[in-house]
Amino acid sequence: MNTTTGTPACAAQRIAPVIEQFLGGPPPVRIRMWDGSETGPADAPTVHVRSRRALRRLLWQPGELGLAEAYISGDIDLADDLADGLRAMRRASREQGLKAPRPGLADRVRAAGTALRLGAVGPRPPVPAARAGLRGALHSKARDRAAISHHYDLSNDFYALLLDETMAYSCGYWTSDAPDYGPADAQRDKLELICHKLGLRPGARLLDIGCGWGSLTLHAAARHGVRVTAVTLAAEQAAYVRGEVRARGLEDLVEVHRCDYRDVAGLPGFQGGYDAVSTVEMGEHVGDAEYPAFTALLHAVLRPQGRALVQQMSRGSTAPGGGAFIESYIAPDMHMRPLGETVELLEGAGLEVRDVESMREHYVLTVEAWHRTLEERWPEFVALVGEETARVWRLYLVGGALAFEERRMGVDQILSVRPGAGGSAGMPASRHGWYTEPGTVPAQRGDGAGTPADGADRDKGAGR
Structure with missing residues (x-):
């Protein structure tokens, strides 16, 4: 002693x-x-x-x-x-x-x-303030609102510091390893890929469920002339997207609604069906028991031959919520399922799945980029949210990158269509036009067809 x-x-x-x-x-x-x-x-x-x-x-x-x-x-x-x-x-x-x-x-x-x-016995230490404390029935509207707020309403300033200028908080699509190619480029390539998979043309009507900070909403409207109905539960996100819509003069093309996905049927323009619906890494928050109703909604909002794109994380039966840490500090009530189950649920709702693309390795690069930003600007993060919350995010980002790297988690883009009368899908016979050579994005012609564009023609301001 x-x-x-x-x-x-x-x-x-x-x-x-x-x-x-x-x-x-x-x-x-x-x-x-x-x-x-x-x-x-x-x-x-x-x-x-x-x-x-x-x-x-x-x-x-x-x-x-x-x-x-x-x-x-x-x-x-x-x-x-x-x-x-x-x-x-x-x-x-x-x-x-x-x-x-x-x-x-x-x-x-x-x-x-x-x-x-060792002198370590004593009263229970205080729980870190960053831990979520949700109440109410699982996946009730009020509890879902609180769960979303816990994660996404941390503050727009925090996410603006963490993310690139596109404010896209989802897996990027890394098409180049050139030294000057970075996270914002990967996000813009992802947004453009989604627009091409959905076949978006000027005047098309897109429902963006779980729009986040509006990266896809703003890109589709500004670059492709799409009329977008954007939906989010997070107050901070809704305020941010509305501000960006005004700043970019997109009021005639974009409507932003803060509401639960279950209330989408009451929005203006629901009747008659949308040409496309997107949900980018939002379905993980829906819940296991509620997911069949969610896929039924995706089918219901589409006109015949309308397309749905779901970008969603996947996980096996072990820790479908991500584990005790994730469920307590990052995304309470989140539920991930194997890819095959999601495909089955989409098909069960009457949608025809036409394409599935794994993006698992892309998420490693995306999360590592966020983590680099966190470490490089650590004092700013600590000043903004405090030491404990900054350490929560360090653990979250490091653990997340490892989970995708080691195939304990996956992420996929699933493209499906609501078939028309007689089974017609109205889809291209091949994937031609969806993908381009590394470092380029498809240019949108007036007829909606995609052709490769020179990398220097990339719209550097499209995401913000």
Whole structure:
């Protein structure tokens, strides 16, 4: 015992057997305790347990959420780059075949005894303020509004700092690796790809459900002359898009509505059907039980031969909500399903699925770009939202990039059509015109056909 500080001299050696017991094997990381003692492989990433409160958090909240909250609060940190550290830990865990056993009562008693000897037993630490606290019935309109607000109403200033000038908060489409090609280019290429898949022409009517900060809405109206009805539940997003519509003089082409997707049928212009409907990474917020009604809505809003494009994240049966951390701090009540289930639900609603394109690797590049911005402008983020919320987003972005990289999550564009009488889809016989050579975007001719354009002709201002 250190008689000056009262701190056990070998905290790491005391805690090592407990860690091994709960992990099902030796730890894949180096662990440095608050007293400077260390345990674990010397060549592994170092996890710094800064205070006894970290252990207290894990006693009260074992597992992923307790670890995440210990990181968010600064009680645990990584001495190395967080992304490199998490990647190394996951690799070591796979190589060692670690599989955490379910601890019994005796295991918990021993762990509590160790924590007591380390002086880590005490009242439950406060939950970080960034944690969501939703009330009400799952996927009721009021609860969905609160869930969306928790994530998307963080502030327009925050997202303007994080995102590129397009304000597109979804997977980009990276068509070039040229040094001067960046996130905004990838987002514009994604927006143009969506417009071509939907066959948008001047005067066409598009319903953009979950329009975000209006990247697709504004692009379709400004570049393609499309009449857009934009829908979002987030107050901050609706205010931003309305401001951009006024600033760009698009009032005759764009209507912005802050409403639930279930209220779309009451909007002006619903009768008669839209030529196209888009929903870009919004369906994850709909819920599992509610998704059949959502796909039925997509079918109902379209005229015969109208097209629907769904860009949506996918995940298997394990942690369809993203896991305890994501569900508590980022996207409460989110539900992701395997791609095949989404296709089946779209077909069950009467839509004919015509094309599916995986964009998983594109999301790695997209999220890594957001993470670079976060790190490069860290003091600004901390000044804007506070240290804890900034650390939430660091963990979220790093973990998200790894999930897509390791194929634990996917994202896809699914194009479908509402067939007309006799089954006619009115679709092109091939994908010709949807895609272009890297670094170019299709130019829209007056007849709506797409042709490759020179990369220098890219509309650099289309997204903002």
